[in-house]
Each structure stands twice: as C-alpha cells, then as structure tokens.
Amino acid sequence: MPKSIKIFIKMTPKTAITPQLCVTILISYISFIPKCYNKNAKRRNMATSIEEALQIIYKHTAPKSLKIVPIENALGYVLAEDITATHNLPPFDNSAMDGYAIKADDAQMSLKVKHTIFAGDNSGEELESGFAIKIMTGAKIPIGCDSVVPIERVQNFDNAITIMDKVKKGSNIRLYAEDIKSGSTLLNKGEKIFAHHVTLLASQGISHIKVYKKPKVAIFASGNELKMHFESVDAHQLYNTNSPTFFARAKELGCDVDFIGTAKDSLENIHKHIQSALDSDLIITSGGVSVGDADFTKEAFGAFGYEIYFDKVDIKPGKPTTFGKCKETLVLNLPGNPLAAALNFEIFAQTIILALKGDAAKYIAPLETKMANDYAIKNGKIAVIPGFFDGASFKAHEKFSPGMIMPLALCNAFIIVDEKCQMLKKDSSIKIISTRFSFNSKEQKELLNRCRI
Numbered sequence: 001m002p003k004s005i006k007i008f009i010k011m012t013p014k015t016a017i018t019p020q021l022c023v024t025i026l027i028s029y030i031s032f033i034p035k036c037y038n039k040n041a042k043r044r045n046m047a048t049s050i051e052e053a054l055q056i057i058y059k060h061t062a063p064k065s066l067k068i069v070p071i072e073n074a075l076g077y078v079l080a081e082d083i084t085a086t087h088n089l090p091p092f093d094n095s096a097m098d099g100y101a102i103k104a105d106d107a108q109m110s111l112k113v114k115h116t117i118f119a120g121d122n123s124g125e126e127l128e129s130g131f132a133i134k135i136m137t138g139a140k141i142p143i144g145c146d147s148v149v150p151i152e153r154v155q156n157f158d159n160a161i162t163i164m165d166k167v168k169k170g171s172n173i174r175l176y177a178e179d180i181k182s183g184s185t186l187l188n189k190g191e192k193i194f195a196h197h198v199t200l201l202a203s204q205g206i207s208h209i210k211v212y213k214k215p216k217v218a219i220f221a222s223g224n225e226l227k228m229h230f231e232s233v234d235a236h237q238l239y240n241t242n243s244p245t246f247f248a249r250a251k252e253l254g255c256d257v258d259f260i261g262t263a264k265d266s267l268e269n270i271h272k273h274i275q276s277a278l279d280s281d282l283i284i285t286s287g288g289v290s291v292g293d294a295d296f297t298k299e300a301f302g303a304f305g306y307e308i309y310f311d312k313v314d315i316k317p318g319k320p321t322t323f324g325k326c327k328e329t330l331v332l333n334l335p336g337n338p339l340a341a342a343l344n345f346e347i348f349a350q351t352i353i354l355a356l357k358g359d360a361a362k363y364i365a366p367l368e369t370k371m372a373n374d375y376a377i378k379n380g381k382i383a384v385i386p387g388f389f390d391g392a393s394f395k396a397h398e399k400f401s402p403g404m405i406m407p408l409a410l411c412n413a414f415i416i417v418d419e420k421c422q423m424l425k426k427d428s429s430i431k432i433i434s435t436r437f438s439f440n441s442k443e444q445k446e447l448l449n450r451c452r453i
C-alpha cells in the first residue's frame with residue numbers, strides 16, 4: 001500500500017476532514033490506481049476474487065512444447081493432435097459365438113456340416129442352402145451366411161445338425177465397421193490419455209503419438225524454522241511438510257517435479273533457490289508471503305524481474321497467495337500455513353498445471369452432492385472448508401485451522417462458500433471439489449457455493 005494511504009488511515013480517527021486533506025486523499029487515491037493489478041481487486045482492497053484469479057491464470061498460462069511418446073507410456077499426457085481412424089473395426093463380418101454359420105431360412109431343418117473356420121483363417125468360402133459351416137468366435141463369416149447359431153442350441157447327429165428354434169437373421173454376427181469407421185475422429189487434441197484411449201490407439205496400429213510435454217515444476221519452501229524430513233529437528237524447529245506435499249500432488253497431477261530445497265529467510269538464500277528453479281515452467285513456493293519481518297519471498301523474486309499478476313486473493317485461508325511470472329517461468333507463492341498452502345494448491349496450482357498440460361478440460365469441475373449434516377459457518381468471508389465425501393454426502397471436517405496438517409489427510413474434498421453463508425442445512429445441495437480424484441471440464445464451472453440470506 002502506498003505510504004500516503006497508510007497516512008490517511010492513521011489520521012482519520014483523530015483529524016478533522018479539511019478541504020486540503022480531501023485533496024491529499026484524492027491524490028493518494030489516484031496515484032494508487034495504476035499500482036492495482038485489476039480494477040475489481042482494487043474495490044476489495046486489492047484482494048482479487050477467486051474467479052478473477054483463475055481468469056488471470058488462464059490468460060497467462062499456455063501449454064508446453066511437444067514431444068512424441070509410445071502409446072503405452074502416454075498415460076496422463078495430453079494429445080497435441082487429432083487422431084483419425086484408419087482401420088474399420090471389426091475389419092470384416094465375424095462370428096460372436098462358437099457355433100454354426102447358417103442361413104436363417106434353413107433353421108428347423110437338418111443341415112450338413114462342412115468343415116470348421118477358425119479366427120485368423122482367410123477362406124473366401126460360400127455357404128450353400130442346406131449346409132452349415134462350423135465357425136469359431138472371431139472367424140470371418142462365409143459369403144451367403146446370415147446368422148450364427150451357438151453350439152449349445154444345436155442338436156448334432158454324425159455330420160449333420162438340427163436347429164430346433166427359429167433363427168433371427170443377423171444373429172451372433174459382429175458387423176464390419178460397426179464399432180469404428182475408418183475416417184472417423186477417435187481422439188481430439190487436448191484429450192488426456194487414459195488406459196482405455198490406449199486401447200483405441202492400439203486398435204489402429206498407432207504406436208506413437210504427439211503430446212504436450214509434462215509441466216516441469218520446481219518446489220521450494222522458505223523458513224528458518226524448517227528442516228527436511230530426512231534431517232534431525234530441534235525442539236524449536238519443525239519439518240517442512242509443504243514441499244513434500246506439493247511434490248507429491250504435482251506428481252499426482254502429471255508433472256515432472258524437482259525439489260529445490262528449503263531456503264533460509266534471507267534474500268540471498270532465496271535468490272539461490274530461485275536461480276536453481278528458473279529452468280522450470282512453474283515454481284511453487286510456500287512461506288514468506290505475509291507482512292512479517294522475515295517474509296522475503298516476493299522481494300526475492302523481484303530481483304529476477306517478477307511480474308506479479310495478483311498478490312492477494314479474497315479467500316480464507318490463503319489470502320496472501322501470489323501469482324506472476326519471471327521471464328518464461330510462472331510463479332505461484334503460497335502461504336506457509338500448511339492447510340492454507342495445500343488447499344490453495346488445489347485451487348490455483350492445479351489450475352495452472354491443467355492449463356500448462358494443454359488439457360482441453362482445464363477447468364476444475366466440482367461435484368454436486370448434499371450436506372451430511374447441519375453446518376454453521378462463522379467467519380463471514382469467502383471460505384474454504386475441508387471435509388469428507390462418502391459417495392452420498394459431504395461432511396465438513398469438525399476442527400481445522402490454517403496451520404494444521406491433519407485435516408487434509410483425513411479429508412478427500414473441500415467446499416468454497418461465499419461470505420454470506422452462515423448455515424449449510426443437512427441435505428442441502430452443495431458443490432464439492434475432490435482432492436483425491438481429478439474431475440475436470442471443458443467449460444468453466446462455478447466453484448463457489450453462493451448462499452442467500
């Protein structure tokens with residue numbers, strides 16, 4: 001905040017509003033405007049709304065460059081090209097059962113059985129009336145045959161069969177191209193590859209595909225009090241839990257992740273960590289973003305040309321969340337408090353990662369469910385509340401605060417409520433965001449639960 005604004009705040013309780021003071025205030029206010037990152041944020045004392053913050057992220061985040069991967073190693077990558085079918089499937093009419101290839105009109109008659117056709121045989125044989133050909137599942141249907149009767153429905157005498165029931169034409173025949181037609185679009189650019197997409201690609205004899213490279217993410221924390229989990233910790237210190245959390249979650253979301261280390265609360269030491277992280281697409285830090293005497297994170301990034309796009313979000317916890325760019329590297333500074341850091345990672349880091357991946361479904365998709373019980377909300381702010389979704393309803397976690405680490409290990413989802421929410425009634429519908437599964441959408445969805453008072 002500019003000094004003049006601070007002066008204004010300090011003076012008002014005791015000072016009379018004179019015309020000169022009004023002019024001073026006006027000038028301070030006007031000089032303050034260009035420093036705002038966006039108009040609406042200014043109205044809310046510089047805190048950017050969640051929606052605006054997400055828009056800013058989408059505006060500044062583009063997918064990475066491309067590479068080619070074998071399909072069996074393509075899981076989690078996002079396609080950078082459309083895939084068109086070049087093979088019809090099935091490639092020919094074939095039998096769905098082990099049985100007899102017949103003409104339906106020959107049912108309820110005794111039919112002479114010719115030889116057997118197996119899957120993989122390439123006989124161009126023709127079936128004549130009064131005959132049946134024994135056929136195995138997957139084998140090519142002989143010319144003139146319009147039905148297959150399963151072995152179990154046939155009476156067998158020497159070299160002849162009798163089919164007792166009537167037969168519907170087309171029975172047990174899998175038709176040419178009924179599954180996939182050559183020339184049809186199989187997968188679109190922007191589609192994330194799952195195991196069942198590999199099935200499609202293999203069915204077309206596609207061995208390699210063009211994908212977006214995985215986002216390269218660098219993680220570090222800052223705080224003199226922090227030790228790594230592989231170090232010994234004194235009574236006045238604590239383990240850095242944020243970095244392993246971010247590392248694991250960024251991996252879960254399909255990134256290549258580097259852990260850079262735990263920085264001391266000094267510009268010099270944070271600079272070293274930034275330097276080591278700048279070859280990444282995204283740096284995610286935690287700690288040192290508040291207003292304390294040892295909070296140097298943003299200042300340290302400033303030495304590398306940090307262009308800040310927002311530096312406060314209208315959300316509790318997580319208000320000091322900051323996003324920007326140093327040259328080509330995106331930077332997300334999350335607060336040090338572990339629960340605040342982890343929850344805001346889910347909203348902001350996940351959004352950046354999805355957009356970096358080139359995923360067409362880059363928007364977080366909340367799930368609609370209902371509240372398991374009445375839940376009273378006290379704080380009158382836009383709030384993030386962790387809880388557990390059991391497949392039928394959402395139960396808010398009973399006791400949590402921004403500095404805790406236990407709640408998220410016990411929770412699998414969270415809700416965001418607006419400042420008007422005071423009570424969520426049992427069975428009322430609610431939008432939840434999963435922390436265990438990724439539900440994404442091609443359209444941007446409303447994440448907030450807006451309450452009427």
Ligand SMILES: Nc1nc2c(c(=O)[nH]1)N[C@H]1C(S)=C(S)[C@@H](COP(=O)(O)OP(=O)(O)OC[C@H]3O[C@@H](n4cnc5c(N)ncnc54)[C@H](O)[C@@H]3O)O[C@H]1N2
Nearest residue numbers: 221223239240241242243287288289290295335336337340
């Ligand atoms: N005067 C004010 N004080 C604070 C404000 C404010 O607006 N005015 N905001 C509060 C909020 S909200 C948050 S969140 C924190 C954010 O502070 P920092 O990002 O600067 O975080 P630190 O001070 O470095 O640490 C806060 C807390 O979290 C612990 N921590 C930090 N890093 C880790 C880590 N990697 N693993 C585990 N725990 C970590 C740290 O020990 C502190 O206890 O500021 C409030 N204060």
Ligand code: MOO
Nearest residue numbers: 317318319340402
């Ligand atoms: O992000 Mo802070 O944790 O709101 O308390």
